Amino acid sequence: MRWPWKAARLPVRDELDLARGERVLAHAPTRGGSHVVATTTALHLPTAEGGFTRLPWEGIDHAQWENGRLHVHEPDGEHHVGLTDPGSVPETVRERITATVVTDHEAKLPGGGRVRIAGRRAIGGDRVQWNMIFEPGMDPSDPGLRAQAEQVLADLRRRTGL
DSSP: OOOTTSOOOOTTGGGSOOOTTOOEEEEEEBTTSSEEEEESSEEEEEOTTSSEEEEEGGGOOEEEEETTEEEEEETTEEEEEEBSOOTTHHHHHHHHHHHHEEEEEEEEOTTSSEEEEEEEEOTTOOOEEEEEEEOTTOOTTOHHHHHHHHHHHHHHHHHHTO
């Protein structure tokens, strides 16, 4: 007899590259026959090649659960994974991402347009990682635009003490 409070064995555990002290919090089977695994420090998503991509929570911009799929957005790309039985994975993903947010600030730039500046910290970490997300149509590689956003970031850091 299996005790109801014991978690089901994770079939892909040996395939994961878990850091020392990293614990599995939730996992769910995918439509492709693998698993999505949420740990204390990262989200592990299956790759087409059969391995896993490790996404630290502080590097994920946002995620959403919709129509049986987990949609994960990073600053440089997106991942979409169908889950057959999500269990507590969607709630765990939301909680873990939210726990890394130190500040999230949207500002109008002097030259026009808007930028969202997010300060994120690894769970249990000290260093704040800053991301600048420009509104669609703006060129983030434009030096003048970056300088304006950097000034907004400097003001934000001064006000928050981060």
